[in-house]
Amino acid sequence: MRATAESVRRQIIGILLAWGMDPDLAATTAEAMVQTDLMGIDSHGLSMLMMYEKLRDGGQLHLQARPRVLRQNACTALVDGGAGLGHPVATMAMELAVEKALAAGIGAVGVCNSHHFGAAGHYARIAARRGVLGMVMTTARSVMAVPARGAAPMLGTNPIALAAPDADGEPAFVLDMSSTTVAGNKVKVYDLNGKPMPEGWVMDGEGRPVTDAAEGMAYLYKRAEGGLTPLGGTVETGGHKGYGLGVMVQILAGTLTGGAFSFLRNRTAPPGAPDNIGHFFLAIDPAAFRPPEEFHQDLGALLDTLRQTPPARPDRPVLIPGDPERMEHAARSAGGIPVPESLARHVRDICARCGAEYLLEDLPGAARPA
Amino acid sequence: MRATAESVRRQIIGILLAWGMDPDLAATTAEAMVQTDLMGIDSHGLSMLMMYEKLRDGGQLHLQARPRVLRQNACTALVDGGAGLGHPVATMAMELAVEKALAAGIGAVGVCNSHHFGAAGHYARIAARRGVLGMVMTTARSVMAVPARGAAPMLGTNPIALAAPDADGEPAFVLDMSSTTVAGNKVKVYDLNGKPMPEGWVMDGEGRPVTDAAEGMAYLYKRAEGGLTPLGGTVETGGHKGYGLGVMVQILAGTLTGGAFSFLRNRTAPPGAPDNIGHFFLAIDPAAFRPPEEFHQDLGALLDTLRQTPPARPDRPVLIPGDPERMEHAARSAGGIPVPESLARHVRDICARCGAEYLLEDLPGAARPA
Numbered sequence: 001m002r003a004t005a006e007s008v009r010r011q012i013i014g015i016l017l018a019w020g021m022d023p024d025l026a027a028t029t030a031e032a033m034v035q036t037d038l039m040g041i042d043s044h045g046l047s048m049l050m051m052y053e054k055l056r057d058g059g060q061l062h063l064q065a066r067p068r069v070l071r072q073n074a075c076t077a078l079v080d081g082g083a084g085l086g087h088p089v090a091t092m093a094m095e096l097a098v099e100k101a102l103a104a105g106i107g108a109v110g111v112c113n114s115h116h117f118g119a120a121g122h123y124a125r126i127a128a129r130r131g132v133l134g135m136v137m138t139t140a141r142s143v144m145a146v147p148a149r150g151a152a153p154m155l156g157t158n159p160i161a162l163a164a165p166d167a168d169g170e171p172a173f174v175l176d177m178s179s180t181t182v183a184g185n186k187v188k189v190y191d192l193n194g195k196p197m198p199e200g201w202v203m204d205g206e207g208r209p210v211t212d213a214a215e216g217m218a219y220l221y222k223r224a225e226g227g228l229t230p231l232g233g234t235v236e237t238g239g240h241k242g243y244g245l246g247v248m249v250q251i252l253a254g255t256l257t258g259g260a261f262s263f264l265r266n267r268t269a270p271p272g273a274p275d276n277i278g279h280f281f282l283a284i285d286p287a288a289f290r291p292p293e294e295f296h297q298d299l300g301a302l303l304d305t306l307r308q309t310p311p312a313r314p315d316r317p318v319l320i321p322g323d324p325e326r327m328e329h330a331a332r333s334a335g336g337i338p339v340p341e342s343l344a345r346h347v348r349d350i351c352a353r354c355g356a357e358y359l360l361e362d363l364p365g366a367a368r369p370a
Numbered sequence: 371m372r373a374t375a376e377s378v379r380r381q382i383i384g385i386l387l388a389w390g391m392d393p394d395l396a397a398t399t400a401e402a403m404v405q406t407d408l409m410g411i412d413s414h415g416l417s418m419l420m421m422y423e424k425l426r427d428g429g430q431l432h433l434q435a436r437p438r439v440l441r442q443n444a445c446t447a448l449v450d451g452g453a454g455l456g457h458p459v460a461t462m463a464m465e466l467a468v469e470k471a472l473a474a475g476i477g478a479v480g481v482c483n484s485h486h487f488g489a490a491g492h493y494a495r496i497a498a499r500r501g502v503l504g505m506v507m508t509t510a511r512s513v514m515a516v517p518a519r520g521a522a523p524m525l526g527t528n529p530i531a532l533a534a535p536d537a538d539g540e541p542a543f544v545l546d547m548s549s550t551t552v553a554g555n556k557v558k559v560y561d562l563n564g565k566p567m568p569e570g571w572v573m574d575g576e577g578r579p580v581t582d583a584a585e586g587m588a589y590l591y592k593r594a595e596g597g598l599t600p601l602g603g604t605v606e607t608g609g610h611k612g613y614g615l616g617v618m619v620q621i622l623a624g625t626l627t628g629g630a631f632s633f634l635r636n637r638t639a640p641p642g643a644p645d646n647i648g649h650f651f652l653a654i655d656p657a658a659f660r661p662p663e664e665f666h667q668d669l670g671a672l673l674d675t676l677r678q679t680p681p682a683r684p685d686r687p688v689l690i691p692g693d694p695e696r697m698e699h700a701a702r703s704a705g706g707i708p709v710p711e712s713l714a715r716h717v718r719d720i721c722a723r724c725g726a727e728y729l730l731e732d733l734p735g736a737a738r739p740a
Contacts (some may be wrong), residue, residue: 055455060488071531076475076658105446110659134624150679150688162618164625173621175614181607200607207682225680231601231608237551238601238612244545244691247676248532251543255534255668256503258660264675288446289480290628298625305634308619309520310595312577318520321614 003343007361008046009034011347015049016356019063020055021085029087036119040328043185044119046339050346051116053353054087061085061115067092075104078217078257079111083274084136086117090279094123097131097283105288108258111279116141121325124163127283128171131292135282136161137253141275143263144220145180146227146346148240151205153227157183158249163322165286168294172303172324178275179246180228187216187228200233202226207234253280268320308348336363371713372706377731378416379404381717385419388724389426389433391455396537399457406489407707410698413555416709420716422455423485423723429642431455431485437462445474446651448627449481456487456508460649462662464493468500473659480627481649491546491695494533497653498541501662505652506531507623511645512591513633515550516597518610522736523597524633527553528619533692535656535685537666542673544692547618550598550700557586559696570603572596577604706733 003011009030016026037045055061065084069077077096081089093109100107111209117123120136127134134262147154157178166172182201190197190213199209202216205225210216219226231242254261259278260269287297309318339347344360351358373381379400386396407415425431435454439447447466451459465477470477487493490506497600510526527548536542552571560567560583569579572586575595580586589596601612608699624631629648630639656665679688702708709717714730721728 072657073475073658074653078659104474105443106476108476108654122419133621146681147688148674149681149683149686151682152680154676154679160615162621171616175611175618177608177611177614181602198606204681205680205682231504231611232551233603233607236568237603238547240689240691241545241547241601242608243549245530247543247691248545248670250672251503251534252530252654252668255665255672256654256656256659257662258668261668261672261675264671284446284478284622284626286626288443289441289448289626294628295625298628298631299621301634302617302620302625302631305631306517306524308522309517310522310575311519312521312573312575313519316519318517319610321617 001339001341001362003339004336004363005034005038007335007359008037008337008339011359012046012049014356015350015354016063018356021063022066025066025084025088028091029085031053032087032091032122033116035122038329038332039119039121039325040332041325042338043118043183046337046347047343048116048210049350050117052352055115055275060274064272069096069321070158072096075100077107077109079109081111081114081277083113084115086114086277086279089114090117090123090281091126092289093279094126094134094136094281094283097281098127098132099133101127101132101283101285102130105285107283109281110253111281112258112276113274114259114277114279115275116277117279119176120159121163121174121322123281124161124176125171125174127163128163128174129169131165131169131285133165133284133286134161134163137280139247139250139254139259139262139278141262141277142184143266144184144227145230145246146203146237148230148243149206149357152225155246155250156262157228158246158253160249164299166300167293171322172299173320174325176321177231179231179242179249181231181242182228183230184220186312187213187220191217200229201273203229254278257282371709371711371730371732373709373730374706374733375404375408375703377729378407378707378709380497381729382416384726384729385424385720385724386433388726391433392436395436395454395458398454398461398542401490402457402461402492404707405492408699408702409489409491409695410702410706411489411695413553416642416707416717417713418486418488419720423720425485425645430644432644439466442466445470445477447477447479449479450648451481451484453483456484456647456649459484460487460493460651461496463649464496464504464506464651464653468497468502468504469473471497471653471655472500473504477575477653479651480623481651482628482646483644484629484647484649485645486647487649489546490529490531491533491544491692493651494531494546495541495544497545498533498535499539501535501539501655503535503654503656504531504533507619507650509620509629509632509648510622511636511647512554513636514554514597515600515616516573518600518605518613522595525616525620526632527598527621528616530615530619536670537663541692542669543690544695546691547601549601549612549619551601551603551612552598554590554598557583557590561587569598573599591685624648626650
């Protein structure tokens, strides 16, 4: 089916309310998730409900939590997620960073005691929509990234996002990248499709490339050794840089905020203990540095010029980070969000278990693309 | 020869004074350059004097310049480098960011109208030595990085550095990485040694790997098409991420500060116009977020645990970014800075042209390693 965005939103809100989340936080969470689905990041939207249910059942995810500011000054703050879902606290933290940036030029807000917050780029876009630069980093509970020279995973996929606004307050540039070559979900998609993976995504315990996707999944989720390569691959091709970015994200989103280092936490925390995921949000007002119209003019010239780069293949033009998601958002806003039958069935089951109404609605056929 | 660090420092100061730089700025510049040589980053220390002389002769580098704060508030500032060398203005800007961070929790300082500043990591370390996190980005005048899907270079190697302090104010973690697979200098070293390069460093105008280092140099410095690959290599292995990081650096260090987008600037600027390189400095005081002793304890646990990662090869342990430079600094502090005869000759020639005394001194033989 291709579900209407509105029905996906109402479905998510219905389930979150049934799980005990406050209505305002449920609306914020559903907005983050449906925007992520509209942008084509299927791994971080509606499909996350199964994982959230599992964490809730395990007692580690506290859906009744409300985020709380622990300390702040004119340009920094630390916010406690209360072991709730990441979306509400991340939205609040980025909004707070933006307020500080608009008043003081820059705002940095750390979050501790949070959980999965969906796609980092969503929060960077919140900043850009308010006319400022937004940067986002987060730690992760799954440990699957192998350090350069290493044989076993020590870090999460630790993503970095940056968004920059155009003169109309639209995100003109949105980078949203893991610090690994690929995210775990990409391996999963190849496994589901029975396709061999390109070399360099997953390595075994001796640093050798794994191309069988089922083997890849085993290295990511079952075996103690092997895992995702850092961005750059081997040390020869810059893998120490992707590894370094991963540690940088852990330091800013985890060590600075009091968020967990999941590798250690996962070995010592009792069952049912919250994940204590940490996030980091930075907002910078260009107007603190130079006249905004000059900033926007130079940004436009930069991005326009990059789009005009001679392409290596004539049919594949050079893009700006954020372009693919913008195009997909437009397509899905018109044509609906694809929901595979297996996912629809999972959502139905979740509804049955928590007493929420099943609300996903297929888009009327006429507007649907092939 | 293996020169004493002290003689390298005095040599650099002597030349900079002869070129008209003020003594305080010359001392700051020499400190940055000699520390970089001590850390083993030969491409960014003493050996840059030839390039600086060329820029000075071309009229674009104004060595008499003094950096000037154009605007500031409690936690941000913009500094004009006056078309001088990057080292003095970068040092001043990072010190200013640190002052703001110590007072307000965070400080962000942009620099415009600068030139080459050496190694980004040097300025990140300045922050760490004062007990705060330091982040550094810079644009570059040489355009040699090809965007993902592209056939021609549009960006510089656009480096990112981050340093984090330990409890004693020593840099415990120092990432200093270009956003390309390798920096141009690495291709040069392979060319000088007549060695074939690994696949994935340099590409031609059709995106195919170039492994002949002399051909690689031609793609970097002579031909309009081809160039350095972004970190990650091809799109299949994450090259769009390295490209995205490169644009992020251009936005923060260039667009935000009023620094040039060199690709456009190099096409339109008259001969002798300054490069208008832009830099970005961010300092964050961990104490604004949590008790410093907790931060240092968690950082120590993170880095110690990463060092204990099972290695893929028993003889190559997993390192922390900054470890190789720290080890090299210790070795060269004891054993001197290697200065190839060709470089010593260049320095002699520069001295002769500007009337400075030749001061490089070989380390007394006994302390010299093989």
